[in-house]
Amino acid sequence: MKVGRLITRNIRRRPIAGFLTALSVALGVALFLCVWEVRRAGEAGFQRTAGVCNLLIGAKGSPLELTLSSLYYMGRSPGNVPFRCFPEIQSTAGVQWAAPLALGDSYRGHRVVGTTDTLFSRVDIGLGPGLSFSQGEAFSFSDSDLIHAHADLTRDGHDHDHASHGSLFRAVLGSEAAKATGLVVGDSFYPAHGVADTGKTHEDAETKVVGILRSTGTPLDRVIFVPAGAYYAMEGHASDSDREGGARDPRGLSAILVGAKPGYYSLQIFSSWNSRLDAQVVRPADEIQRLFVLVGGLDRALWAVALLVLVVAIAGVAVALSNTMSSRSREFALLRALGASRATILRLVSGEAALIAGFGGMLGVALAEGGLAVGAGVLQDRTGIMVSPSFGAQEVSLVLGVAVVGSVAGLIPAWRAYRSQAADKLEEVA
Numbered sequence: 001m002k003v004g005r006l007i008t009r010n011i012r013r014r015p016i017a018g019f020l021t022a023l024s025v026a027l028g029v030a031l032f033l034c035v036w037e038v039r040r041a042g043e044a045g046f047q048r049t050a051g052v053c054n055l056l057i058g059a060k061g062s063p064l065e066l067t068l069s070s071l072y073y074m075g076r077s078p079g080n081v082p083f084r085c086f087p088e089i090q091s092t093a094g095v096q097w098a099a100p101l102a103l104g105d106s107y108r109g110h111r112v113v114g115t116t117d118t119l120f121s122r123v124d125i126g127l128g129p130g131l132s133f134s135q136g137e138a139f140s141f142s143d144s145d146l147i148h149a150h151a152d153l154t155r156d157g158h159d160h161d162h163a164s165h166g167s168l169f170r171a172v173l174g175s176e177a178a179k180a181t182g183l184v185v186g187d188s189f190y191p192a193h194g195v196a197d198t199g200k201t202h203e204d205a206e207t208k209v210v211g212i213l214r215s216t217g218t219p220l221d222r223v224i225f226v227p228a229g230a231y232y233a234m235e236g237h238a239s240d241s242d243r244e245g246g247a248r249d250p251r252g253l254s255a256i257l258v259g260a261k262p263g264y265y266s267l268q269i270f271s272s273w274n275s276r277l278d279a280q281v282v283r284p285a286d287e288i289q290r291l292f293v294l295v296g297g298l299d300r301a302l303w304a305v306a307l308l309v310l311v312v313a314i315a316g317v318a319v320a321l322s323n324t325m326s327s328r329s330r331e332f333a334l335l336r337a338l339g340a341s342r343a344t345i346l347r348l349v350s351g352e353a354a355l356i357a358g359f360g361g362m363l364g365v366a367l368a369e370g371g372l373a374v375g376a377g378v379l380q381d382r383t384g385i386m387v388s389p390s391f392g393a394q395e396v397s398l399v400l401g402v403a404v405v406g407s408v409a410g411l412i413p414a415w416r417a418y419r420s421q422a423a424d425k426l427e428e429v430a
Contacts, residue, residue: 029364094265357406
């Protein structure tokens, strides 16, 4: 007797009930996969960003706050380190490169960050050193240019004349910042004072876009970079004697990204700089690991909810089959009369449950992958998380696992069918 043919025939006889039962499984699988994909992509994105540099120098305070503000552009900067730390770290043994960051301005909700062209040539996001451009090119403003410009401003005072610094007012936009603001190469804009984009507009700082970065799947995509010399030349960034050299000195640096040789040199820099009173050094990768430990409870709760939905959906397969047992008892009796063994009836009902659950699993994978593909752009724009849906071995394993669990869930109604007495049911028919 062809058990497989009987299973498919039984499902075709009740297409609506079978589809609705499979749909409940599909929704559970889709939720489970979406949670898994977003979590995986989010963690990968955070770790990729943490790998931009292996050391990060900033003001004394919370290492996690420094990491989030300087690498993920979240929250406010804990303060500034004296500018002298920049040439000092450059000359430290074992330092391969250093890129300064000056935070505090914004444009239409996107951070405007002062830096040097070292950031574009040396930062590594896992694709090799350097960032690539979809339009234009990087502005030309080297580390030595910054040191000379800072020395000139410190000696001569603040200069609000745009003409004297016009060549500095250039910008490179991250891919998401360019998309959100509508700016293209050749356009100009005026940064605003403050990270909330509610401060006074820098009318003295008309800035021209010279380049747009390719998407990196990191917070770099949401940032507008300008030469740090232009940042210092803007009105409102002047220093005064009361704040000179302190954590609130506008001509200090919010942070310094450092690429150091691993091993001895990295450990030596970490130890020596953390013994200072004017700065601290953190390992971004370590801070992000601590962050995931902090949010681990929420993460586990989200997994538990997704798993519970999936379990309830598979239990629905057993409930749906159980509800049909009484109406199908005569069918099983006839099969028994035609020579089907009780083991065949057991395989028939359990196989039907496995097929419904397996179909639901495949439908759930399709819903999850389709939903993630459609929503990937919105998710990246709003959170910076880059999701790349793909059907692979893990999805196949999930579908097979759901089918097996569905088969096990179908054992209860299958046992009821197994115990049915063919003679009794046939007497009822007579």
